[in-house]
Amino acid sequence: MENPLVSVICLCYNQARFVQEALDSVMTQSYDSIELIIVDDASSDGSQNEIDNWLSKHTGISFLPIKENLGSTVAFNQGLKLATGKYIIDLAADDILLADRIEKQVRFFEKQAKKVGVIYSNGTYISEVGEKLQTHFDKDRLMPYEGNIYENVIDTYFIPTPTMMMRKDVLDELNGYDESLAYEDFDFWVRSSRNWNYAYQPEVLTLIRKSDQSYSTSWYKQGDAQLHSTYLVCEKIRSINKSESEQMALIRRLQFELRQSAFSGNHKEFDCFYHLYKRLKQPSGFYRLLNALNKMKLDLSFVRRVYHKFRFG
Template identity: 45%
Template sequence: MENPEKQPIVTVIAICYNHSAFLLESLTSVVHQTYQAIQLIVVDDASEDDSQQKLLAFMQDYPSVQWIFNEKNIGNCKSFNQALLLAKGKYIIDLSTDDVLEKTRIEKQVRYFESLSNSYGVVFSNAIFIDEQGKTLSTLYDKNQSIPEGNIYSKLIEQSFILPSTMMIKNEVLDSLNGYDETLSYEDFDFWIRSSRNWEYAYLPEILTFQRKVSTSLSSRFVQKENPLVVSTVKVCAKILSLNRNETENKVLIKRLHLVLKQCVFTEDFEAGEEVIKMLIELKGHTFKSKLLSVIIQKRIPLNFIYLKYNQFRA
């Protein structure tokens, strides 16, 4: 292996909120990497379980790890950004402390990153989904699945196909974006859009991350009534409208807006839905179906109970 002093530093920002059952496994997967030039910064976002006690014990064994203990819960975006200010790495990994890194992940992603041109800002990879007991559920991508890479701005408007936990991000990219947008309730969609507008993405076809599916995960909260996650999605769509450069990109945005409009209806985020309708009208994409949904929004017809029942049945 290359001399650690000559290796590019990789900063892992590990954010913990009530991950007591999983965080030691997650952090151990970082400190036991085959790659050695790692800066680990752990942020506890005012956990209400015994996460902090476990983190303090972990600190005794790994005194080089840097720690931030938030006095109150401030959310992922702000927590990440305050750690980013301390980051020394050329590359950054945003790790939730219920997920686990495969032991060669950082070594392999750095090696791949270093082989790419400067136009690339993100390397992402395949993953295995695990349950709360660590049992394998499924893989993110099929073995022979064709995964978009390079300039994938339009693809990311159309579909969210990257797992954030698999990404290694060039620090230069985050610096150019001033980190995550702290006005949003979640960071993934916004980061993909803003970064892919100016940077290329590279796919490394190996399973290098174990993503844990838990009942309290962010994605499971998208079905809840009057949802700040849905409101954040609408805000990102407005950013896309301002970033788009041609009609092809606008057509893809129209497709996304129709999906978001349905979500606004079923989560009863009516004001956000009104903003979606305005964008559809501006883009000349307001169809018969979206006009029907706009009636539900205007009349404030409650449908979230149906949405919840449907998702319970589907689960």
């Protein structure tokens, strides 16, 4: 069986403590046909020095040190321009590939139909010090979807992004990540799944680093640029939806984002989501109430704090 080239784009931003471990996990793969491209998005914590020290011991690696912070979507696309592999892995500089990940994913991908553009697997979350926490699909509320997952990705979060391997053809077709957005995965899932199928590989192949506060900070912060990016993706979804069931999935997504916006004090984004929601559905009394409270610019973040205290202690 041929060994197609896999391009690993390792994107680093202020991950000096972890970047060498992430890079080592690429170099110790059981699969040989790998192209490693390192992109540092103007880190200020000494990450570039850590990368330089690591590169002094390795050859044949592409390194793109960016002088001013561009954001993850733009920085990734800079690395993508250098990639020549059939398959692409977007590796955060604090995550770790298990030693046989690329070999197993390539073998799995090569058996898929040409319509499959993205595969993903299970992953294990680890703490900042490397302690194993839990596996992604151990949660009862999460389940993997395969095939045409367009409606699923609108409706719910289920893909552990760091586990994905993508055909370069998919990224080329989409012109890479949308550089106008503050984050990439939701938009990528939506746009790619409109034309390509996904496949799930039921193995843990990646260790995904979570910060100490990750489990208690899943809500948006005030002024969070990611929330406005989510709104922009929802506008895209409305324009490319083709069926009533897809519109219903978008309505459920908007209801979720309205609650997120209201209870995180993001009044402007609430307005954006609410106006889009009204174009699709007559708001219920609950969402009309949230809208009235939002117009009064009331701080409802105490609801979130109570929720976090109840759930996380």
